[in-house]
Amino acid sequence: xxxxxxxxxxxxxxxxxxxxxxxxxxxxxxxxxxxxxxxxxxxxxxxxxxxxxxxxxxxxxxxxxxxxxxxxxxxxxxxxxxxxxxxxxxxxxxxxxxxxxxxxxxxxxxxxxxxxxxxxxxxxxxxxxxxxxxxxxxxxxxxxxxxxxxxxxxxxxxxxxxxxxxxxxxxxxxxxxxxxxxxxx
Numbered sequence: 407x408x409x410x411x412x413x414x415x416x417x418x419x420x421x422x423x424x425x426x427x428x429x430x431x432x433x434x435x436x437x438x439x440x441x442x443x444x445x446x447x448x449x450x451x452x453x454x455x456x457x458x459x460x461x462x463x464x465x466x467x468x469x470x471x472x473x474x475x476x477x478x479x480x481x482x483x484x485x486x487x488x489x490x491x492x493x494x495x496x497x498x499x500x501x502x503x504x505x506x507x508x509x510x511x512x513x514x515x516x517x518x519x520x521x522x523x524x525x526x527x528x529x530x531x532x533x534x535x536x537x538x539x540x541x542x543x544x545x546x547x548x549x550x551x552x553x554x555x556x557x558x559x560x561x562x563x564x565x566x567x568x569x570x571x572x573x574x575x576x577x578x579x580x581x582x583x584x585x586x587x588x589x590x591x
Contacts, residue, residue, distance in 0.1 A: 409433065409435065409439065409440075409442075409443035409446075410443045410444070410446040410447040410450060411447075412433055413429060413433070413440075413443055413444065413447055413465070414447055414451075414467065416429065416432065416433075417458075417465065417466065417467035418467055420520075421520035421521075421524070422466070422508070422520075422534070422541055423459075423461075423464040423465065423466040423541075424464065424465055424466070425463055425464055425465075426440060426460075426463060426464065426465060427463075429465060444458065444460060444465065448460075454470065455469065455470055455473060456468065456469060456470060457469075457470045457471070481528060489525065489526065489529070489531075492515075492517075492519075492522050493522050493525060493526060495515060496511060496515065496519050496522045496523060496526060497526055497531055497532065497545075498567075499511050499514055499515070499571075500526070500532050500543045500544065500545055501545050501549075501558060501561060502558070502561070502564065502567050502568055502571060503568075503571060504532075504542070504543055504544040504545055504558075505535065505537060505542035505543065505544045506542060506543055507537060507539070507540040507541065507542050507543070508520065508523060508540070508541070508543070509540065511523070511543070514571075514574075514575065523543060526543075530546055530548050530549070531545065531546060531548075531549045532544065532545055532546060532549075533546050545558060
């Protein structure tokens with residue numbers, strides 16, 4: 407397996423920045439190998455639709471700047487539409503269970519939620535924060551203001567919905583300790 411392509415696959419799958427340390431651990435490579443592979447990937451992507459962004463700690467795969475106008479027009483069009491059933495479902499999970507990572511959201515919903523979460527972020531309904539193990543999603547103060555509440559515990563049937571979510575998770579994923587730990591937050 408070519409290291410640069412493995413990195414590209416992971417970045418595409420995650421659809422969010424990944425820590426260099428996580429990449430080194432996941433791919434079982436040293437810092438020198440990672441840096442070399444990132445250079446190969448950056449070169450290979452040059453002139454294409456995507457580009458590689460690196461900071462001291464993170465690596466991210468993003469749409470190239472030559473497509474800014476196209477992406478912006480699509481973003482504006484998406485913002486005109488409602489969030490839909492999948493968006494409402496994902497937003498409810500973040501509202502009642504946040505902070506929560508994308509992996510947990512995906513597990514609860516049974517599908518990849520990257521696109522939906524990006525859409526909710528663009529609308530200012532959720533935001534991504536650095537968590538203990540991964541990026542986590544939380545509702546925004548703007549959403550609380552729009553709902554006319556000061557904190558999420560004021561949401562309708564807050565305790566009842568939390569209990570129902572926990573019961574669902576325990577029955578659907580009885581041996582998944584990570585979900586139970588998230589539920590206990």
